[in-house]
Amino acid sequence: MPIGFWSVILGAMCVISCGEKQKRSFNAFDTYLQFYQEVNDSLSKNPRYVCAEAQKRMTATTDSTTYYHYVMLLAKAYMFRSDMDSAAVCMNQAEAYCHRNAPTPQISDLYADIYNMRGNVLARQALVDSAVICFSKALNYRLNGDRKEVLPDISINLADAYVRTGQYDKGALWYRKSLSFFDSLGTPEAKRFPAYYGLAQVYMELRDFELCDYYYDMAAQWYSEMMPYEKCIYLNNRGNSYYFRKDYPHALEMFRKELAFARSYPDMAFEVHLSEMNLGETFLLMNQTDSAAFYLAKCEDFFRSIGNISALYYLDTQLIELALKQNNLALARKRLAEAVKPDYVEPNMLHIRNRYLQHYYEETGDYKKAYYYQRENQRIDDSTRNERIKMRTAEIDLKYRQDTTLMKQKIFIQQKENEVLGLHQRMYVWMSVCFLILILAVFIYLYNKKQRHLFRMRSQHMINTLRMENIRNRVSPHFIFNVLSREINSHSNGYSENMRQLVKLMRRNLELTEHLCVTLDEELDFVHTYIDLERKSMGDTFALSLHVDKTIDLTREILPSMMIQIPVENAIKHALREKQGKKNLWIDIRREPTGAICIKIRDNGGGYKANSHNRGTGTGMKVILQTVQMLNNNNKKHIDISINNVPLEEGETGCEFVVILPQGYDYNFLKAV
Template sequence: MDIYMQYYDFIIDSLSENPSYVCARTARQMAVTTDSVAYYHYLVLLAKAYMFKSEMDSARLSMNRAEVFCDGAVPSSLINDLYADIYNMRGNVCARQGLADSSVICFQKAFDYRLQGSNRDVLPDISINLADAFVRTGHYDKGAMWYRKSLSYSDSLKIPEEKRFPAYYGLAQVYMELRDFTSCDYYYELAARHYDKMLPFEKHIYLNNRGNSYYFRADYPKALEIFRRSLVLARSYPDMIFEEHLTEMNLGETFLLMNQVDSAAYYLNLCGDFFRSIENQTALYYLDTQLIELALKQNDLPLARKRMSEAVQPDYVEPNMQHIRNRYLQHYFEEAGDFRQAYYYQMENQRIDDSTRNERIKMRTAEIDLKYSQDTTLMKQKIFIQQKENEVLALNQTLYIWISVCICVLFLVVFIIVYNKKRHYLLQMRTRTMITALRMENIRNRISPHFIFNILNREMGSYTDEQAENMRGLVKLMRRNLELTGQFCVTIAEELDFVNTFINLERKALGDNFILSIFIDEAINPDQEILPSMMIQIPVENALKHALKDKEGMKRLWIDIRRIEIGICIKIRDNGGGYKVNSVNHGTGTGMKVIFQTVQLLNANNKKHLDISIANVQLDEGEIGCEFTVILPQGYDYNLKKMV
C-alpha cells in the first residue's frame, strides 16, 4: 500500500491530462503487484482513468471486479477504504451519465465507509462530491452544508488554502442556483485566486460554472467569453472529450439566445453524437430542447415537429430544463397556430416560476439556518475547549515552571557531556583522516592503474598470440571500466565497443555454438546518439551469466537498435529460456538496480520519460527468450546540473 500511495501521488496530476498514459502505467504496476488489497486499489484507479476517457463500460467492469473482491474479504479498515474508493468512483460515473439520485446514494456510502477506514485525509473530497450531487438534485441547502463540511474537515486536517477551491466554486454554484449573485461572485473570486494550481478538469468545472452564472444573469456576451475559454482548455487535452462536448452544448445555447443561428447550429451539431453514444439522458434532453428551438428560428416547422417526436423523456427533469423546454414549446405552438397549447405551456411556466421562486426561498432559508447552526455549534465547542484549557493551565502552571527548570538543567548537563564527547571524537577523526590520507598518498605513489597496465602490456610479450590477444582485451576492459566510472552517459558506439570486448573475453566459456547478432538502423549514427552508460552492457552480462552460460545447444544473443517515431528503441534478446522467478541462476540484482536508479534519476529531470521493460518472448524457433527493451525519447536531457 505504501508503494501504491507513492505511485498515486506521482500519477494523479496526469489523470485528467493524459488518462491513456495513466491506464498503461497502472496496468504495468498491477502486473507486478502481489498484495491483493493494493492490486484492487490500482484497479479502481484504472476505472477512474477509464471514466476520464469516457469509457464507462470499462470503468464499471473494473469497479465490479474490485467490489467482488471486497465482498469476499475479511472486514477491516483497509477493506473499508477500498469500498469507499469504489463507491466514490461509482458516484462519479453516475454523475457523468446524469443519474443524480444514484450518485447521491453512492457518495453517501463512500463517505460512511471512509469514516470506518484508516485514510480520512480524503474526507473533504468526498464531502465535495456529495455536495455536488445534492446540488444536481436541487437540494441546495444540503449541498451548501456539505461544502461547508468539506471546509471544516480541511481546517481539522490542516489542508492549505490553495487546495480548498473546489468547495469555494461549489458554494458559488449554490448561490448561483439561489440567484444570490453577490455571494456567488464572492466565492468565485476566492476560487479564482488558485486557478493556476487547478488540474485541467478542475479548471473546466470552474469555467463552466462561472459561465453559467452569467448565463442566468442574461449577460450572454460575458458567458460566451468564458465558455470559449473553457472550450480552448478542453481541446488542449485529447482525453477531455466529455468536457469539450459539454462546453460546445453551452456555446450552442448561448448563441441561440443571442439569435446567432448559424453558430448555434454549428456547436449543437458537434456535440450531439457524443452524448447519444454515452446515453446521457439529461444532456440529451437539454440538447433536444435546443434543437427544437433552433428549427423554429430557422423557420423549419416540420423539422421542429420531428425533433419533438424523437426527443428523449428522462425519468426526472430539473425545473430549469423543464422551464426552457416549455418556453420553446410555447414558441412552437404559436408558430403552428395552436394558441390553446401555447397558452397551456405559458401557464405551466408561470406555475414553475412560482414554484421555483417559493422553493428558492425555502432553500435559502434552510441554507441560512444550517449555516448559522453550524457556526453556533462550532462557536460553543471553541468556547468550551477554551474554558477547559484555561482551567488546566491554571492548575498546572506551577508544575510547568518546575518541569521547565529541570529540563533546562538536564539539557545543560547533556549539552556539556555531548560537547566534550564530540570534541574528543572530532579530534580523533581528524587524526585518523590525516593518517588515512597519508597512507592513500603512499599507495598512489607506489602503485597506480597506469603502472599496472604498463606491467601487463610488458608481460604480454612472453605470451602466445591467442593469450596476448585475450590479455589485451582484459586490459582494454579494465582501462575502459575505470574511464567509465567518471562518465554518466556514453555514445552508442562506445557502449557497443565495451560490450564487444566483454563478449570476446567470455566467448571461450560460452563455446563455439554461441552466436551474437547486432543490428543498427541506418537512420542512427552510433557516434552521435548517447545513452546512460552500462544500459546495454548490464543486460548483456545478465543474459550471458544467467541464461546462456549453462544452456545446451545453440546460444543466441541479439542486440537490435532501431529508430522509432518517439526516439530510439534498443532491444537485448536471448534464447535462454526466459526469466524465471525461482531460477537458481539469480544474481544479486545489483546491475539492474543501477539501471533502475539511473533511469529514475534522469526521468526526474525530463518531461518525456526514458522507459525500460523486461518480458519473456516467444522466438521463431519455438524457444522462449528474455527481452530487455529501453526507449530513448528524442531530445532527452542527460544533464544532472538542474537537479543539484
C-alpha cells in the first residue's frame, strides 16, 4: 500500500534483527547471543527454522533469564510469520517472569525486549498512541540495562510511531537521535540505513521530495547489506515516494520489484500481499481497473484472515473507488456501508478515503457532502504544510545551536590543548625515567627470583635423592639376608635349586633398587621368586592364590617398587610361618569401575597384633609409606593404603593389606621434587 502506514509497520520491525554483541565472560547468555547472530538473517528468510532451533535450545537452557530471552526470540520469529497470537503468549510469559524478579540490568534488558515487541504488535494493530508508550518504556529500560548497542533500533521504532501519529517533527528528532546513538557506539555506516530511509519517509510525508530522495539515495548505497525484510521496506518506501509525486510508472516498477523479491521467501506472506495492494491502488489511479481488481482480489482474503483493521480500512477504500470506476454505484454504496471503522485513522489514509468519498458523493449527486470531504482534505493539506514549516524552523534552529556549540567547543579545546602541551612535555621526560627504573627493578627482581628457585630445586632434589638412596639401601638387605640365612642353615637335596633362585632374587632385587617404580609384571615375578624360596620352609600346608583381572595388562600398569613384595614378606614372616594348620595367602588384583587398580594381600595368620613378638621392626612398611608420601605430593589423586584385620571362613581372622592405584597416576619422581 503506497502510504506511510505500511512503511512504518515494516520499519518498526528493524529492532527484531538488531546486532547484539556483548563483551562479557562466556556464559549461557553469550551462547544465546552467539546463536542470535547465527540466525539473525534467518528471522526474515526462514522464521520457522528459527522457531524450531529456539525451542530446541530452550530445553537445554538452565539459566532462567537466558531462557526467556529465547522466548522473546521465539516471539520475534512468530511475528515474522504473522502469528500474532503466539507472539503475544510468549511476551506474556516473559513479562510474568520479570514481575517475579528484582530489578537488575539483565531484567531491564528483558523488559526492553518485551515492550519493544509490544510496540511492534500495537503498531500493526494501528494502536499507535499505545505503541509510542511501549517504545518509550523500552528505551528507558534499555538505558538501565547492559545492552546499549540496541538503543538506535528502539529510537527508530519510536520515530516510526511518531510519524504514524502525524508528529513528523518528533519522528525526525528520534531518527536523528538514533544516528547520534550510532555515532556514540561507533556503528559502521553500512548499518545506519534504517535511520536514513526513516528520514526519507518523514520528508515524503511533508512532500519535500528533494530531501526525501537525498536520504533514500544514502540508504540505497547499502542495499546489498540489507536483510530481506529491510529490502522490502526500502522498495516499498521508495515506491511510495513516486506514488505521492504521481509518478505512477516508477512507483509500479518499485512495487513489482518488491513483489518479486518477497515471493522468493515463503514466510513473507505479509510483504507479498502488501505489495499486491500497492500495485492494486497504483493501477486504480492509472485507470487500469482490470489490473487493479486482479491485485486487490489477491490480497483481500489474506488481510481479512489476519483481521488487520488498518489494512482492511485502506482495502475497503480502494474497493469503493474500484466500484465507482466500474460504474457500479450500488456496489460502491454496499462496500461503504460494510467498511471497517477503526478508532484511529492516519492522516494519509484519511486523505485517500476523503478523496474517494468526494468522488462517491459527486457520482451520487450529493455535492454538499462532496464539498465537505474536499474541505477536509484541504485542511489536512494545510496541516501538512504547517508541519513542513515547523520542521524547517526546527531544523534551522537545531543547526544554529549545533554550529554555535561546536564553535565554543573548538575554542575551549584549543585553549586546553595549549595548556596541556607544556605539561605533557615535562611529564613524558619523567615517565621515561620512571619507566626505565621500573624495567631495571623488574629485571633484577626476576633474575634473583629465578636464581633462588633454581637453588631451592637443586637442594630439594639432592635431599630427596639421598632419602631414596637411604630407603633403598635399607630395603635391599632386608629381603636378601632373611632368605640367605635360612639357606645357609639348610643343606637338603634342593639346595642347589634354592641357591639359583636366591641368586635370581638378589640380581632382580639389585635391578629393582635402581627404579622407583616397576610394572606389575616385574613386581609379580619378583614376588613369585621370593615365595618359591620361602615355600619349602612353609611346609605342604602353605597355599598361594593369585587372581588378576583379564582386563589388566601387567606389562603396562605401573606401581611403586616393593609395593606387593613387602606385604607378602610380612605375611609369611610374621603371620604364616609359625601358624599351625593351613597357611593361606591370597593376592587379588582387580580393576575398579573408576579405572583404578585395587591390590589386596590377605593371609589367615590370625590378624595383626600390635604387641606380638612376631610383629617385626616395621622397616618394610615405612619404606612403602615414605615412597607413597613423596609420590602423592605430585598428584591430585593419591595412592590409598589400608591395613585391617578381617574375618575369614571357618572362624579365622586374617590381616588384609589394600592399596588403591588411581588411574592416570604420575610416577615421575623428578617432577615431584
